[in-house]
Amino acid sequence: MQEKRDTTAVNAFRYFRRMIFRRGLFKSMRSRAMKAGLVLLIFLTISFIALPVASLFLRSPMGTVLHSLKSPMVADALRLSISTAAVTTITIVILGTPLAYVNARFRYPGKEIVDSVIDLPVIMPPAVAGIALLMAFGRMGIVGQHLNAMGISVAFTTLAVIIAQMFVSSPFYIRQAKTSFEDVDLSLENAARTLGASQAYTFFHVVLPIAYRGLVSGAIMAFARSLGEFGATIMFAGNFQGRTQTMPLAIYTAMQGDLDAALCLAIILVIISFLVIFLVRALSRRMYENAGN
């Protein structure tokens, strides 16, 4: 008995729904509600990301933040971060470019594995990277103990900061460089070779000029990732002002005493991040236009 009534109710509901659908009434209401919902959802998502960034600027009076620029901790951190990230980026470009080119152009056994290993630091938690670097280059580490025997010790030096940055940010350059090389038309390379250019000449005068913008945007991404490196650095390089205390470490340390200094450094890093996004976008847009021509 009960069941029967239920089915009639369901049928009635279905009938009404069909009627409303046919007339388009419900349909237009539903689509308007969906549109409003969609706008709300997008607004929430954007503000979720934008609000904390904006709060950095809103919470801190600009005067005190600018004043903190003069504090030795902030100045040292800024100088150390910029210089180590620059050295890291240059080293990655020198070491990573040949690898990216070879992986873009040639097939060899184990290439898939090589690609995966290169990408590993991107998804590796920074704390894992830190402990891995300690196990390799620490005083008792696999490589470190031999270096130590030669009187070279890496941990707690600026070199350790650079090694940590290289470890975490090299995939950002190598990945981008590889795709940029893959995008270079192979027929251009072949044409240069048939005209008598050596492989090296072709690389420097044909491939490199075409892939150039992609490589630069990859390098900028690696630079930005190096500036932001925190977890591996604090575990492997330690925390010493002027020597290993980069901007993120200084923010963490200053949070325990001088909040203004922490905010000042945070704002500098946010501005740099904006510049990086802007530069990379501008570069990739121009690359796209060039490809179109």
Add this chain to the structure above:
Amino acid sequence: MEKCKILIMLVLLAGLSPALAEEGERLTVFCGAGLTGALSEIGGVYENATNISVEFNFDGVPALRSQIEQGAYADILVSANLKHMNALKSEGFINNSTVEVFARNKVAIIVPNDNPASITGLKDLASPGVKILMGTKDLPAGDYALQVLDKLAADPEYGPAYRESVLSNVVSQETTVNRIVSKIALGEADAGFAFISDVSPQMVGKVTRILIPEKYNVVGDFPVAVLSQSKYPVEAQAFLDMIMSTEGQSILGKYGFIPAVQSGASSGTAEAATA
């Protein structure tokens, strides 16, 4: 489409379930990282005795203070010095009548067991090339270490030059005392300024303590207090009483702290057992 809907529902349910489960009473304890071992054990005893769960946030005390100042919720703060506790008191975060010193501690030099720089006494810390770890100046362990160095500098046997050489050997200023101990245990540095309590059971065999003579050492008061924002002030006070109880004090003693209540128990400990 149906599958998709079910999946979304499941994800939402999974996301909500911890929020729904948060019915029972729970104490949130912000605790200096160096006290991890001892306070975890006392927390376990408290949980068994009361059925109230205890959740810890272990970090450097300055970091905990910043978190509280920025609005983090905690019922209890366990600090490694009075400086940060007093600062929070003057800012109104602490229920002032609850503050009590529950243990004392002293500075100790810790070295890796194989002692690569062969450090046997205070003088060796000033030798060129020795790698020393210290806390930041805001970290209690760093603050106490600087006080010890000041005392040494004031003694003509060492003098201000000694302090300068030791400070120039510092390779890193760590943000928790645990990180000093674990980096020494890994053998990454030659010596570290930590506490006499820092050779925890799992560190025995990895690090060795070098004691600092009484006349140069400082005795640090470790205070604990209930926060004024606590939703469970009575339960929090019971936790404090547990720390001060004979059992709590003996656990602290086992981890190398100097108990604040000497065994022979004062009247305060008797009521803690019934609370």
